[in-house]
Amino acid sequence: MTPPASMTILGIETSCDETAAAVLDGEGHVLANVISSQHTVHERFGGVVPELASRAHIQNVDHVTRRALDAAGLTWQDLGAIAVTQGPGLAGALLVGISYAKSLAYALGIPLVGVSHLEGHIASAWIDRPSFPRTCVVLIASGGHTHLFHADESGGLRLMGRTIDDAAGEAFDKGAQMLGLGYPGGPLIDQAARKGNPVTVRFPRSRVRTGQLDFSFSGLKTALLYHLQRMDQQAITRQQADLAAGYQEAIVDVLIRQTFAAVRQAGVSALAVVGGVSANSRLRARLTERAGEEGIELGLPALSYCTDNAAMIAAAGQRALEQGRLASFECEAMPNCALPASSGGGTVRRKS
Amino acid sequence: MPSRRPHRSIPGPSPAAPVGPPHAGPPPVGKPWRMVLRSSQQTHRLGRCLGTLLQGGEVLALFGELGAGKTSLVKGIADGLLAEPTEVSSPTFTLIHEYQGRLPLVHTDLYRLTASQLEDTGLNDYVDGHTVTVIEWADRWGDGLPSDRLDVHLSHRPPATRRAILTARGPAARRLLDALRSRLSANRPTRAARQTRVQLSRPRRAPH
Numbered sequence: 001m002t003p004p005a006s007m008t009i010l011g012i013e014t015s016c017d018e019t020a021a022a023v024l025d026g027e028g029h030v031l032a033n034v035i036s037s038q039h040t041v042h043e044r045f046g047g048v049v050p051e052l053a054s055r056a057h058i059q060n061v062d063h064v065t066r067r068a069l070d071a072a073g074l075t076w077q078d079l080g081a082i083a084v085t086q087g088p089g090l091a092g093a094l095l096v097g098i099s100y101a102k103s104l105a106y107a108l109g110i111p112l113v114g115v116s117h118l119e120g121h122i123a124s125a126w127i128d129r130p131s132f133p134r135t136c137v138v139l140i141a142s143g144g145h146t147h148l149f150h151a152d153e154s155g156g157l158r159l160m161g162r163t164i165d166d167a168a169g170e171a172f173d174k175g176a177q178m179l180g181l182g183y184p185g186g187p188l189i190d191q192a193a194r195k196g197n198p199v200t201v202r203f204p205r206s207r208v209r210t211g212q213l214d215f216s217f218s219g220l221k222t223a224l225l226y227h228l229q230r231m232d233q234q235a236i237t238r239q240q241a242d243l244a245a246g247y248q249e250a251i252v253d254v255l256i257r258q259t260f261a262a263v264r265q266a267g268v269s270a271l272a273v274v275g276g277v278s279a280n281s282r283l284r285a286r287l288t289e290r291a292g293e294e295g296i297e298l299g300l301p302a303l304s305y306c307t308d309n310a311a312m313i314a315a316a317g318q319r320a321l322e323q324g325r326l327a328s329f330e331c332e333a334m335p336n337c338a339l340p341a342s343s344g345g346g347t348v349r350r351k352s
Numbered sequence: 353m354p355s356r357r358p359h360r361s362i363p364g365p366s367p368a369a370p371v372g373p374p375h376a377g378p379p380p381v382g383k384p385w386r387m388v389l390r391s392s393q394q395t396h397r398l399g400r401c402l403g404t405l406l407q408g409g410e411v412l413a414l415f416g417e418l419g420a421g422k423t424s425l426v427k428g429i430a431d432g433l434l435a436e437p438t439e440v441s442s443p444t445f446t447l448i449h450e451y452q453g454r455l456p457l458v459h460t461d462l463y464r465l466t467a468s469q470l471e472d473t474g475l476n477d478y479v480d481g482h483t484v485t486v487i488e489w490a491d492r493w494g495d496g497l498p499s500d501r502l503d504v505h506l507s508h509r510p511p512a513t514r515r516a517i518l519t520a521r522g523p524a525a526r527r528l529l530d531a532l533r534s535r536l537s538a539n540r541p542t543r544a545a546r547q548t549r550v551q552l553s554r555p556r557r558a559p560h
Contacts, residue, residue, distance in 0.1 A: 016446060045465060045469060045473070047444065047461070048445060048446040049473045050448045050450075051473060051474035091450055144441055165424065166441075167441065170441065170442060170445075174444070221418060222419040226508075335450065335451075336438050336439065336452075
């Protein structure tokens with residue numbers, strides 16, 4: 001099967017706790033973007049239970065896909081290709097989306113392409129701005145990842161830096177937990193920090209000796225823990241906003257420092273920042289300010305494309321098809337893969 | 353930085369059961385092993401050494417606060433156990449993480465769960481004679497917890513070191529702990545390797 005260069009594509013995403021389907025037309029415009037959250041299924045556990053996530057995906061995936069088709073005003077026969085998340089994510093959850101996508105592609109006789117969830121996040125920067133330069137530095141910051149890539153014109157990605165311990169989103173979640181703000185941490189710290197002063201309490205900014213562009217957030221987490229141990233509960237409650245603001249500022253500072261160092265090192269004039277953490281208002285404001293000062297073109301996806309969604313998977317699928325990548329019906333879930341799923345998968349390795 | 357003051361637990365959502373090391377369960381087999389970990393590299397190295405010694409079916413129960421080094425230890429275990437370098441993250445959000453390698457590895461965090469909720473998670477199905485199961489806050493499991501297991505307690509020792517206490521609770525765990533001891537005492541780390549990889553910039557005094 002040789003896919004035409006542009007066609008209507010269905011994206012399916014089931015890597016974690018959102019069942020999502022989206023349809024993009026041949027020019028990359030989003031015709032429908034449906035997300036069904038499993039929040040109520042996992043709420044009482046305080047975290048995502050893999051087995052329950054898989055079951056909920058099985059119940060929802062067909063329904064969500066039909067809703068996306070309806071919203072796009074299309075029928076099955078209008079679809080030209082299907083893109084599905086192959087990993088990283090929960091093994092069972094991924095398998096649901098992949099099995100569903102395979103059967104659809106087989107029944108409709110259309111091409112199937114497996115993409116990495118990270119490729120999806122990266123592609124989200126171009127959904128609303130197709131003219132954004134392809135050659136750029138990309139920061140992916142989410143609950144599971146904090147990675148810097150150098151993207152080239154042909155869509156190739158070179159890893160420049162990554163976190164050596166916690167992801168930025170994890171730092172937000174754990175900080176919020178320690179501050180008694182609850183879950184999910186990112187939006188709650190963002191909210192609390194707006195009422196606080198970011199310089200009242202200053203937390204350390206970690207540097208990683210071995211990799212100049214790597215990130216480290218576990219030292220910051222420990223610094224907050226020790227700081228809170230010296231305070232009584234009343235003082236913590238009273239200073240909650242300042243603590244949240246100071247903690248957030250430390251994360252944002254480290255992200256900005258490393259990201260702009262990568263931009264300088266790569267010698268590019270465009271920067272895309274994607275993933276759940278890119279929804280943080282302080283990060284967005286600081287990035288916009290700094291990019292303006294340095295004359296760097298900044299690509300930030302719309303808030304609806306920052307968190308997990310299938311529009312980004314469809315967009316990444318379109319790119320993969322342009323590169324001639326196709327998945328066979330033997331393709332499997334790759335729970336721990338990074339980039340890209342169909343080119344052998346495996347983990348990200350640093351190129352020197 | 354604070355001097356060595358008595359440890360106080362951090363605020364936050366209160367867990368389902370009292371926080372603390374489990375004193376219930378089978379008695380220790382042999383003496384616990386205490387050690388001081390001076391950097392996250394040392395924690396990682398302890399994990400990697402454990403990982404290379406695992407033979408399948410072992411249960412490791414980890415205890416310790418946020419930042420005590422649990423994830424660093426599991427990263428080390430994965431390094432020693434899995435064929436390919438794999439990104440291991442904390443199962444704080446997704447409660448059970450699975451990895452494939454020389455042996456299958458399951459990493460889970462039970463902090464927020466009660467014993468009755470645990471049944472619904474299907475965690476039981478993961479524990480078999482082949483899979484290595486690493487459980488954070490294993491005491492939440494109550495009576496269902498495998499009795500032959502290695503308990504690892506990690507705690508903060510301000511300013512920057514961690515203490516680890518390894519307790520074998522069963523014959524298989526004892527064999528693992530003995531093997532670990534002889535392996536680790538055979539190759540003590542060099543001074544250079546003990547140096548911390550992550551340098552924290554000194555925080556400026558906050559204006560009051």
